[in-house]
Amino acid sequence: MDLMIESLPKLLNATKLTIELTLLSLFFGIFVGVFFAILRTSKNKFFYYIAYYYSYIFRGTPLLVQIFIIYFGLGQVEWIRESFLWIVLKEPYSCAILAFTLNTGAYSSEIFRSAFETINKGVLEAAEGLGLNKLHTFFKIKLPIAIKQSLPAYGNEMILMLKGTSLASTVTLLDLTGVAKYIISTTFRPVEVFIVAGSIYLIMTFIIHNFIKYLEKKFSYQQ
Amino acid sequence: MGLLAYGDTGWGDELFFATLMTIAVAAAAMFIGFFLAAIFATLKLSKFKVLNLIGSFYTTVFRGVPELLVIYLFFFGGSGAVMYVAKIFGYDGYIEINAFITGAVSIGVISGAYSTEVFRGAIQSINKGQFEASHVLGFKKKIYYYKIIIPQMLRLALPNISNVWQITLKDTSLISVTGLVEIMRMSYIAAGSTRDPLFFYSFAAVLYLFLTFLSMQLFNKLEKHYSKGY
């Protein structure tokens, strides 16, 4: 019991890193996701296949492999160490965000793509009939509807990303999971540490879940 | 490419067996997961609120907490728990829990949480009429469960089971702490020995993609088979 209280400050301190990694990766991931979703719906075969294979590779391989390739793999390549890429690839922090962003970007692109595709054709025709141009249609009609449609699935993705940041601990970063593991391996009391660290993750999951519910309500007024 | 040669000079054979191990652990985990899902889905569908809560607790915890943390729990605490239970039964001897079991159980518990939701959703979406019709036709409970409800449930659940399988397969990459030699661990060993992490981790990615591809083909075939007659 006292271990749980003792370890709490260290774990909470590490939670800051976990939150940072999650938010930054999700933020950049949205841009990547929208970009590839648009490519996927494009008529151009080249763009379509780039998006298709990007999604296939990043969803078909474990996140651990992706982060190892970026951090350990690329880190051993001489010419990368001497190029400008090293600014990003030198630090485990940026390597982790890069890996997480690419990963969530792939899953997000699938979510956005399916949202774009299921937008009722009727709505689009109405927009055309009203004389709205392509850009107008995109921002005022397509995007809000797509956002509303994506919310449940994207909420799920946000939780998956939160769990994904635990892999930062495999490349030296001391996030919540990394510190939890350290405490477990020095005190040999895994159950207590699991309860505390696990609860912190569940609280964050709960917050994300309710945030999405709130957004769903907000966006449904637009209808 | 000589690095991948089969036999003593290359890592080809080690990686081949590691791939088989990955499949084996993932399959064992899925199996354990189904066993747990059968229990917890029943709990979640029960009339009693307390049972519902127990079921929800299981799915919430094991889908919400990172997999690494669950694996650490079972790896650092697993044998202690098993030996504690055994002591209650009076067994004080030597108990060995190997890496395979530890890995399969930890991933299995997580896989089970996802499968629970799949089973629950599938049963709930089976047309209520089916239950009523079976009742009216006088089928005994056991018979209608096995012959009517469960086949339909499987058909509905199949696409989602395919997703759970993909998740489980990828999660096996995380159990290297137990020492089990699956794809990730073998790549790690090879990368360390040859100082060529880029090659071996990239090859690991290729292996996983290959498994993903095979799995998709398999599940497509299964879905076609079970959709017959509808």
Add this chain to the structure above:
Amino acid sequence: MSMFKKTILTIFASLLLTTNVLADKVKIGTEGAYPPWNAKDESGKLIGFEVELANWLCIYMEHDCTIVEQDWDGMIPALLMRKFDAIMAGMSITAERQKTITFSQGYADEVAQLAVMKGSDLEGMDTPSGINLSLGGSDVKSALATLTGALAGKSVCVQTATIHQNFLDSGDVGKINVRTYKTQDEVNLDLAAGRCDAALAAAVSFTDYAEKSGKPVVLVGPTFSGGAFGSGVGVGIRQASDSAIGTRDAQLLKDFNKAIDTARANGKISELAIKWFGFDASM
């Protein structure tokens, strides 16, 4: 319970329980990734100072031994889980570890030191050649002060769950960016890649790495011993208890201590130390 569930449970149960019939067989766990203490050759066979010493100790103890490989961060849990009966993995005897397991007497000394890549600004630090943290005193204090100044804000890489990590976390050298890795090999790789300003581990492991890889790794600063660095490397054994296993463990501890006495008296430890470390590191 259905036949199906019954069969599953039986398979499950039988996979879990394995009674150790051959009580005389002793399994020794080692990392296999910490040369020259323990490592693997090209064919994957375990080699190293401790592997050879273990075989000799077993001869003296008249036990039938097998040496088992185990990841460092799971070393103590694996011992507790009875995956093996003794640890010989360059593990230093520390008070922290003694809370969970017990150690034989030390058989070799492990001296730690900082390493950098040639050309680093940490070269040429003005410190004594070696400090013993257990002894304390003014020169230890001033050495630590010099180190704190030199390492301020720098990144130092260590293997996780080691005495080296404990030392860096202790605050004795102030606030530095500690990076932890699963194996010493990963530490060496990132040091060579320029991701770490310095690394801390057993001095011999750096000299071994420099030799094998040809990379310009240089040892800087004083050698460390004592304090957080523990009191030598010993055999890790489960603590004694009243159970059947516990009594066997207590006997194993006695056997190891006797064997180490023998090996020290007849010069075996010194011989192996000179062979693997280049100098007599025996205790």
